[in-house]
Amino acid sequence: MKPSQVFRSLRSRNYRLYFTGQSISLIGTWMQRMAVSWLVYRVTHSSLMLGIVSFSGLIPSMLFSPYAGTLSDRHSRYRILLYSQVASMLQSGVLAAIVLLEHYNITAIIFLSVVQGIINAFDTTSRQSLMVDLIDNKDDLPNAIALNSSMVNLARLLGPAIAGLILSTFGEGVCFLVDFFSFIAVIISLLMMNLQLPPPQRVEGNVWQGLREGYRYLQQAPDIRAVILMLAASGIFLMSFNTLTPVFAKDVFGGNAKTYSWFASITGLGALASAIYMAGLKPGKDLVKIIGAAGILFAGSILLFSLAGSLPLALFLIMLSGMGMMGQIAATNTYVQTNVPGYMRGRMISYYAMAFQGTLPVGSLLAGGAASQVGAPLTASLQGAAGIICAVIFLWSMRARNGKDNIVT
Template identity: 50%
Template sequence: MRIVRSFIYNSSIFRSLKHKNFRLHFTGQSVSLIGTWMQRVAISWLVYRITGSTFLLGLVTFLSLIPSLVLAPYAGSFIDRHDKYKIVFITQIGLMVQAGILALIVWLSYYNIMMIATLSLAQGIINTFDTTARQSLMVDLVDNKEDLPNAIALNSSAFNAARLVGPAFAGFILSAFGEDICFLINFLSFFFVIACLLQMKLKIREREKSDENIWADLKKGYDYLRESPDLSSLILMLAASSLLVIPYTTLLPAIAKDVFHGNATTFSWFESAAGLGALFGAIYMAMLRPGKDLNQLTIFSSILFAVAVVCLGFSSNIWVALIATGFTGAGLMVQNSTINTYLQTHASSEMRARTLSYYIMAYQGVLPIGSLIMGSLAERLGVSAIVFSEGVAGILIVIGFILHQRKLHDGNWMRSMNPLRFRH
């Protein structure tokens, strides 16, 4: 057993697991995220099953993510002033309570869309603080900062492995038992992640209490990004993608039910296909070593993501659609992971949480606006047409990003961001 453990910790792909605190975080999140993905699939299917409306499907997604747009910068400033570990602990308890209430009302057959929407909004508010705190805590979970990119990639792999396993479990449980069991499993999974948090022993340097108003700190974060074009350009690209491309994920229940005349199991296939692709993307990122240009990788993965969404939009064969969905997951995961890694390793320690809060705002905050718009358009123009147009928009965004880099750095755009370099 000791030999196996030594092999895992010393291998390049798992090297960050040798740090106990990160190992506890990774283990706890791996379990909890399976429950989280089961709940995501169940609530999407529940809303579409009882309403049959892509607009309401987009609305619930909007409510669950819009707090990231409104509160993320404030959350970043708040977290930079307080104990990140305690914030994560409190938010995990809050998310557990939210999952428990959701399980209870569905078990009682209280199918009230207003109540579901309210709980989705509450989840979004808690997640805004939880995600920002967990992202900024990552640097404190590994003792050797050279292992940070690997830790970020492994963290993403846990997320996407859960996205593969969670929907597969959800598809079976939805068909056999119903949505309430999915919500109950998610509720129970939080006990495990809380237990792992309690075992951590972190040495976080206490920050000096700022005498400035928190809103002044927030403005400092904005000014910092405005003066850092290498960081802000990546965040703006992600924001455009979240508005016009990533909302394809909101329409997956409609693709499964309306385009391919499937059921909850069919929907779980699409979620699992996206999760499988994303898992391969996460493994690829975990294997990277110094020598690979992150700028090139961001552009390549963004193109892959956009082209795969185009293919999904005009696919009439379910197997082709599932393969395309797998590539969307891989492209999206690598795109987000490279941007996340660059921001984590290039933002100053004083501004890290605030920088990551803008990243979260660009990803999770802008996404609900896109989901609401795309859900509304899908009802009028059709699901396939909207998904196809999202992929085309993704290609245009990448072209715009490349042209912006060339203009900003006078033709030296490939070396403009002083990128981390990785090699296999």
């Protein structure tokens, strides 16, 4: 695989600016995520409270993503993205201030998590919908999506590693402060862009009519609906597993903040490897098979992780889970963006965001509640088993719908 093939979308100046700014900002974002979870578990020692805080930060995506998707189809996606980054910066600043000044409680953490969740609903739909406008050669869109996934997972690798050192030395407040300053990079990169965007499509009717149009389109596109539902199933049963990693790090394996950061970083390493593989894929690959196979790898790794008796084996298995997770996410994103018309892209990305982020709060709440009753290992075993069943059903249904040897790519 030639490097020029893997990084071909970086030839576009606007995408290169976006990639650079987001790379810096996302390191801070992952540091904040790590610090919030560790702070909550350190203060409460409750896996249920971990689930509640995670639920609070993610449920807005389920509620607001359809509205945000319709808004991005009708207004400037660039401006929505810029405003959402500024809002995220302010949220991080408030979080840093209350923790550093020791004027925080769990209620305040939950409230700020809800605020960030609302911001993320608009950020995700506008950012993903804008991707095609950032590249000069539209054939490079799948590569740009995969490189974006690589960027996210490189940040997921570096952010927790840095957070682990800062948490054990300075505490959670400094992690939040670093996240605040990291937004400067992405805001500057957005302001430096020279975009020639087509005017948003003028449509009759209000936003709620646009939502209904998106839903009707989804009903008439069974393959798009199937890959989104598969991602939603993974969000409920598998991605919510991350809620339990502080419990595994501290209670199951007897570790500390550094052990917790190892889990997140090694997951990011596996996800980064998968994203690089996706970036090098040539057009015409069977994305449906990749989604199904990645789902099985994701679920099977979590099932085996729950049974692991040693930390090195657990780290290896969680790395494989990261590979499966990112393979499924990137392939689903590429499939959706390359199989829907431009005027409907924002709304379909909003459904993708609902499946990716909107189902996580439900899964996180269920995982935290189950772990508080039956323990984290058994909960993770059940999550893995459910994920395998969903992946098998997905592959069977897609094969039955499109013909044994004619699955749409």
